Amino acid sequence: MLINIIFNNLKPEKQKTIVNASIKEFVKSGFDKASTNEIVKQAHISKGSLFNYFNSKKELYCYLISYSTQILEDMYEEIDLSETDLFNRIENIGLQKLYVQQKYPEIFDFLKSTIEEESPEVKATIEQHVARIYEDGRQKIYIGIDYSKFRDDIDINKAIEILNWTMYGFGEKGLQQINSFESLSNFGEQYLKEWNVYAQILKHSFYKKNEI
Numbered sequence: 131m132l133i134n135i136i137f138n139n140l141k142p143e144k145q146k147t148i149v150n151a152s153i154k155e156f157v158k159s160g161f162d163k164a165s166t167n168e169i170v171k172q173a174h175i176s177k178g179s180l181f182n183y184f185n186s187k188k189e190l191y192c193y194l195i196s197y198s199t200q201i202l203e204d205m206y207e208e209i210d211l212s213e214t215d216l217f218n219r220i221e222n223i224g225l226q227k228l229y230v231q232q233k234y235p236e237i238f239d240f241l242k243s244t245i246e247e248e249s250p251e252v253k254a255t256i257e258q259h260v261a262r263i264y265e266d267g268r269q270k271i272y273i274g275i276d277y278s279k280f281r282d283d284i285d286i287n288k289a290i291e292i293l294n295w296t297m298y299g300f301g302e303k304g305l306q307q308i309n310s311f312e313s314l315s316n317f318g319e320q321y322l323k324e325w326n327v328y329a330q331i332l333k334h335s336f337y338k339k340n341e342i
Contacts, residue, residue, distance in 0.1 A: 155169050160248075195244060201230060
């Protein structure tokens with residue numbers, strides 16, 4: 131991660147407030163149109179303080195890229211590569227992603243916005259860091275999966291797309307529910323129980339009968 135000593139010496143809660151305010155503005159406006167005035171307003175700091183932590187808007191943006199991709203890398207490191215069933219692998223990733231989104235609400239929106247960013251000032255940095263972490267993640271998610279479980283007449287790539295769409299929608303639903311639970315472990319139990327209902331329906335559609 132890009133090191134900024136002054137910023138990193140701030141209390142974690144203050145860092146988080148500045149990061150979330152910055153991400154929110156970049157997601158809403160894109161790099162070129164993002165307003166540092168709006169960032170400092172939302173973060174409740176002075177403009178002088180912001181530029182004491184980061185020399186420029188570009189440096190702040192690059193820090194956010196490093197910050198976000200590190201969180202994504204940490205999430206990928208938690209993937210259990212000994213699990214060869216695709217449904218179980220994606221179930222685990224979906225749960226981890228929800229935990230990340232609860233702690234860092236704007237992270238995935240920010241990373242998505244960087245992929246769509248056209249500003250030449252930051253495009254090279256995005257291509258170097260964000261594209262790489264997504265490609266590494268895609269490879270890791272599907273490495274070692276036992277595709278022999280799928281029926282012979284199933285287009286596996288299309289099945290994976292359907293599974294990802296389902297998991298995305300289910301994840302959005304889970305994100306709306308997560309804060310109503312007293313603990314993450316209680317939420318995780320309920321989440322996995324409900325996901326299993328959806329997974330069984332899809333397994334009956336995609337898997338050989340003896341693999342369900």
